[in-house]
Amino acid sequence: MKFTARQRRSGGIFARAVGVAVLATAGLASAGCGLGPGEDTGDASLVVTRDYGSKVFVDKPDVAVNESSNAMRILDQSSDLETAYGGEYVQSVDGVSGDSKAGRSFDWFFAVNGIVAERGSAQFPVSGGDKVWWDYRDWTDAMEVGGVVGSYPAPFSTGYDNRDWGVQVDCLGDQTACGMVTKQLEGDGVTLRDTGENMIVKVGLIDQVTDTPEGRRINKGPAASGVFARFAAPDVSAPEGMPANSAWHLIGLDVRGDDAQDYGPESGLVAAMRRADDPPVWLVTGGTEKAVQMAAAALNPADLERRYAAVVSDGQVSSLPLP
Numbered sequence: 001m002k003f004t005a006r007q008r009r010s011g012g013i014f015a016r017a018v019g020v021a022v023l024a025t026a027g028l029a030s031a032g033c034g035l036g037p038g039e040d041t042g043d044a045s046l047v048v049t050r051d052y053g054s055k056v057f058v059d060k061p062d063v064a065v066n067e068s069s070n071a072m073r074i075l076d077q078s079s080d081l082e083t084a085y086g087g088e089y090v091q092s093v094d095g096v097s098g099d100s101k102a103g104r105s106f107d108w109f110f111a112v113n114g115i116v117a118e119r120g121s122a123q124f125p126v127s128g129g130d131k132v133w134w135d136y137r138d139w140t141d142a143m144e145v146g147g148v149v150g151s152y153p154a155p156f157s158t159g160y161d162n163r164d165w166g167v168q169v170d171c172l173g174d175q176t177a178c179g180m181v182t183k184q185l186e187g188d189g190v191t192l193r194d195t196g197e198n199m200i201v202k203v204g205l206i207d208q209v210t211d212t213p214e215g216r217r218i219n220k221g222p223a224a225s226g227v228f229a230r231f232a233a234p235d236v237s238a239p240e241g242m243p244a245n246s247a248w249h250l251i252g253l254d255v256r257g258d259d260a261q262d263y264g265p266e267s268g269l270v271a272a273m274r275r276a277d278d279p280p281v282w283l284v285t286g287g288t289e290k291a292v293q294m295a296a297a298a299l300n301p302a303d304l305e306r307r308y309a310a311v312v313s314d315g316q317v318s319s320l321p322l323p
Contacts (some may be wrong), residue, residue, distance in 0.1 A: 001006060006168070007308075014195065018118065021230055029200060029275065032033075037066045037067065037068045037069075038066050038067025038068050039066060039067050040064065040065070040066045040128075041065050041066055041067060041069070041127045041128040042064075042065065042127070042128020042129060043061075043062040043063060043064055043065065043128055043129075044063050044065045044069070044126050044127065044128060044129065044130040044131070044132060045054045045060065045061045045062070045063065045130075045131045045132065046058060046059075046060045046063050046074050046075065046078055046132050046133075046134075047059050047060075047077060047131075047132070047133045047134070047306060048075065048078070048093065048094075048133075048134045048135075049133070049134070049135045049136070049306060050096060050135065050136040050137065050323075051135075051136070051137060051138075051255075052135065052137050052255070052308050052319065052321055053133075053135060053150055053306035053307060053308065053319065054319070054323070056202075056306070057079070057093070057094060057096075058078050058079060063077070063078070063105070065126050065127060065128060065130075067309075069125065069126045069127070070121060070122055070123065070124055070125050071110055071112055071117070071121035071122075071124045071126055071132050072090075072121035072122040072124075073122070073126075074098040074126055074132060075093070075110075075121070075132070075134055078091050079094050080092075080093070080094050080095070081093055082097070084098075087189065090107075090108045090121075093108055093133070093136065094152050096108075096136050099214055103140070104115045104138050104140045105139055105140050105238065106136065106137065106138050106139070107136070107137075107139060108134060108135070108136050109134070109135055109136075109137065109139070109145075110132065110133065110134045110135070111132070111133045111135075111147075111148055111151065112124060112126065112130055112131070112132055112160070112161070113130055113131050113151055113154035113155040113158045113159070113160050113273060114131065114133070114148045114149065114150065114151035114152070114154050114155050115146075115147050115155050115160045115161075115274060115280055116144075116146050116147065116274055117305065118144070118277060124161075129158050130154075130158060131151040131154045131158065133148070133150065133151060133306075137255075138255050140256070141221075141222055141223060141255065141256055142222035142223055142226055142228070143223070144226055145221070145226035145275050145308065146225075146226045146272070146274030146275065147226070147272030147273055147274040147280040147282075148272055148307070148308045148309070149270050149271065149282065149304045149307055149308070149309055149310055150304055150305055150306045150307040150308065151299070152188075152299065152301055152304040152305075153185070153188035153189060153301065154186060155199060155280065156188075156190040156199060156201075157188060157189045157190050162293040163194060163197075164195050164197070165197055165198060165199050165200040165279045165281070166192075166193045166195035166196070166197070166199070167185065167191065167192050167198060167199050167201075168192060168194060168198040168199075168200055168201070169181050169182050169185070169192065169201050169203060170200050170201065170202045170203065171201060171202075171203055171204070172203060172204025172205070172208040172209065172212075173203075173204040173205050173289075173292075174203070174204065174205070174289045174292050174293070175205075176289070176293055177203050177284065177289070177292040177293045177295070177296040178203045180282055180293060180296035180297060180299075181201055181203050181296045181299055183288060184296065184297075184299045184300060185201070185299070188300070190302070197277040197279060198279060199280055199282075200279065200280075200281045200283075201281075201282045201283075201284060202214065202281060202282065202283050202284070202285075203284045203285070203292065203296065204284075204285060204292065205285065205286065205287065205288070205289065205292060206231045206248035206249070206250065206265075206285050206286060207248050208230075208285075208286050209231070209283055209285045210231055210233075210248075211277075214273050214281050214283055215231065215283075217275075218230060218271070218273075218283075219231055221257055222253065222257045222321075223257070225273055226273060226274075226308075226310050227271045227272075227273060227308075227309050227320070228252065228253040228254070228255070228257065228308070228309065228320040228321030228322070229250060229251060229252055229253060229269055229271065229309060229311070229320055230248040230251045230259075231248050231249070231250065231251070232248065232249040232250075232251050232255065232262070233248060234247055234248060236253050240290055243299065247265035247287045247288065248265060249260075249262055249264050249265055249287060250263040250265070250267045250268075250269055250286065250287060250289045250291075250311065251263070252311055252318075252320055252321070253320065253321055253322065254300065254321055254322045254323065255321045255322075255323070260321075260322040261322060263311055263313045263316070264287065264313075265286070265287025265288050265291065266286070266287065266288055266290065266291050266313070267287065267291055267294075267311055267312060267313035267314075268284070268285065268286035268291045268292060268293075268294040268295025268296075268298065268306065268311070268312040269283060269284075269285050269286060269295055269309065269310070269311055269312075269315075270283070270295050270298055270299060270309065270310040270312070271283045271310075271320075272309070282301055283287055284296050284299065286312075291312070294312040295310075295312050297312075298310055298312045303317045304317075306318070306319075308320060308321070
């Protein structure tokens with residue numbers, strides 16, 4: 001099935017999902033089918049933000065959910081919604097509305113367990129343990145964001161939409177960083193297992209990552225990867241008197257996809273990507289082994305919370321994209 005840009009944005013999370021059938025009568029009626037809300041399934045978490053998580057509107061770690069709960073319904077329970085297009089499009093949350101101005105486009109998008117959903121939010125069930133994140137953002141230069149790191153340890157600890165995905169660590173080089181990632185995952189309740197179709201954490205130097213499909217997508221820009229970073233190759237041909245880049249540099253991008261900060265080779269990156277319906281792939285990388293280890297050390301809920309991607313530089317963890 002093919003989608004127009006508008007239709008794709010009414011599909012799943014941050015990139016394909018602006019919510020379908022928010023308050024539509026048919027959607028609300030069919031959710032319970034006249035049989036009541038169903039059995040309680042525990043607590044989910046709900047985060048509502050804007051501008052790539054930089055401003056928080058709602059942060060509820062214990063939203064009670066039941067068998068009829070979905071990503072749209074729990075947002076409706078916590079916010080004042082306005083819809084458009086017959087109730088099939090989220091126009092406004094607490095007065096913050098989708099808009100186009102100065103050639104830029106802004107809308108609401110959602111993620112479940114940090115992964116793009118393939119269907120509308122009113123059709124996406126939410127169960128106990130799920131993490132739902134709605135974000136209002138400028139999507140002009142990155143409509144397709146396949147995954148985010150800000151719900152860690154999801155999706156590795158929670159799974160996604162009843163998929164039988166395993167979890168594996170793909171070590172591209174430094175064994176120390178790989179061991180750190182493995183230990184951190186297991187300490188956060190993740191079971192490493194091979195089901196033949198796995199969520200993957202790739203750990204290695206930038207020059208090793210650039211040889212992977214994910215590394216190549218990153219260097220094609222956020223429109224291709226959904227990650228606001230790029231890798232600058234070494235340049236030993238600098239003019240006389242100017243320093244030459246002898247190692248790969250991590251470059252942070254702003255929301256327009258432009259270079260915003262050169263973090264150099266001693267900085268690490270933690271980023272999530274997803275193509276189509278495949279399991280997500282995370283990258284833990286940096287220009288040096290020390291940088292990769294710093295990125296591995298940032299693989300924890302406190303450091304990654306509400307970040308699309310994370311850069312580790314000078315002992316600090318920061319969010320990408322940059323303002």
